Amino acid sequence: MKSTKDHRTNNVDTIEYKVEKTLENFHETEEMIKKTNDEEMKSALEAKNDRRIETLNNVKKEIIEEAMAQQNEYK
Numbered sequence: 081m082k083s084t085k086d087h088r089t090n091n092v093d094t095i096e097y098k099v100e101k102t103l104e105n106f107h108e109t110e111e112m113i114k115k116t117n118d119e120e121m122k123s124a125l126e127a128k129n130d131r132r133i134e135t136l137n138n139v140k141k142e143i144i145e146e147a148m149a150q151q152n153e154y155k
Contacts, residue, residue: 090110098139106132 106129112126 095139095143095146099136102132102135102139 107127109129109132113129116122125150132144
C-alpha cells in the first residue's frame with residue numbers, strides 16, 4: 081500500500097467502510113457462534129467479537145475527532 085499524506089477529505093468514507101465491514105463481520109460471527117457446539121470455538125469467536133466492539137468504540141471516537149476537525153476547518 082502506498083503511503084499518502086493525511087487527506088482528511090476521504091476520512092468519512094474510510095470510517096463508514098470500517099464500520100460497515102466490522103458490523104458485517106460481527107453479525108457473521110454471531111451466526112457462527114449460534115451454529116457451533118465447540119465451546120473452544122465459541123470462546124474464540126466471542127473474543128473476536130469483543131475486539132470488534134472495542135474497534136467500533138474507537139471508530140466512534142475517530143468520528144468525533146473528525147467532526148471537531150471539520151468544525152475547526154482542519155486547523
